[in-house]
Amino acid sequence: QSVLTQPPSTSEIPGQRVVISCSGSTSNIGSNFVSWYQQVPGTAPKLLIYKNRQWPSGVPGRFSGSKSGTSASLAISGLQSDDEADYYCATWDDSLNGPVFGGGTKLTVL
Amino acid sequence: QVTLRESGPALVKPTQTLTLTCTFSGFSLSSNGMCVSWIRQPPGKALEWLAVIDWENDKYFSTSLKTRLTISKDTSSNQVVLKMTNMDPMDTATYYCARITWNGIYADHWGQGLQVTVSS
Numbered sequence: 001q002s003v004l005t006q007p008p009s010t011s012e013i014p015g016q017r018v019v020i021s022c023s024g025s026t027s028n029i030g031s032n033f034v035s036w037y038q039q040v041p042g043t044a045p046k047l048l049i050y051k052n053r054q055w056p057s058g059v060p061g062r063f064s065g066s067k068s069g070t071s072a073s074l075a076i077s078g079l080q081s082d083d084e085a086d087y088y089c090a091t092w093d094d095s096l097n098g099p100v101f102g103g104g105t106k107l108t109v110l
Numbered sequence: 111q112v113t114l115r116e117s118g119p120a121l122v123k124p125t126q127t128l129t130l131t132c133t134f135s136g137f138s139l140s141s142n143g144m145c146v147s148w149i150r151q152p153p154g155k156a157l158e159w160l161a162v163i164d165w166e167n168d169k170y171f172s173t174s175l176k177t178r179l180t181i182s183k184d185t186s187s188n189q190v191v192l193k194m195t196n197m198d199p200m201d202t203a204t205y206y207c208a209r210i211t212w213n214g215i216y217a218d219h220w221g222q223g224l225q226v227t228v229s230s
Contacts, residue, residue: 002156032215033214033215033216035214035215035216035217037157037217039157044206044220044221044222044223045157045206045217045220046220047216047217047218047219050211050214050216050218051214051216056218088156088157090157090159090215090216090217091215092215096173097170098159098162098170098171098172098173099147099159099162099170099210099215100159101149101156101157101158101159102156103156104156104157
């Protein structure tokens, strides 16, 4: 059972927008930055968003992050077939005194 | 250019100790704000943080695994070593090392991962 809660799966057609949620608590999301990772099966995760809403270089602006209270969201607009992957949120947990991941969301592009 | 590479055994027996080495380049683990973390992923399951070591040699461990883990660094060799004792088949996973930036706690560079199977 992950400390951060994500929907196990979501799907959308190409060109549309999808939002993936990440729910936590005051000891993690509520008081720390959130990052998001994309993992294509069989490969290492890749940083998509850091400090809630910032992009590393090379990540397209179709990916955007936001945070409100104890929840965070990753939005992907203009869906493409190669966006099909697993997406994970992560943050620090002050109670556990360590980083935590969400359970991951499998995105299917129909 | 930042790179990280995991090395270690692909197969360990139950009850043995797993020793993994992360060899990195492109940054120094003595620089302010730099950390290296170990993360694992059992087949078909989610990512799980194991341990983090920072530039001041402070260490953070998964609450559920802390009694089995040690992490150390050799700054001059640009290596971080993770040891996990009393390995069990449930520890079969791909093990990743990643660079963590303390200001924001995010993993901006990852190794390719090392598949470790625990079986007799």
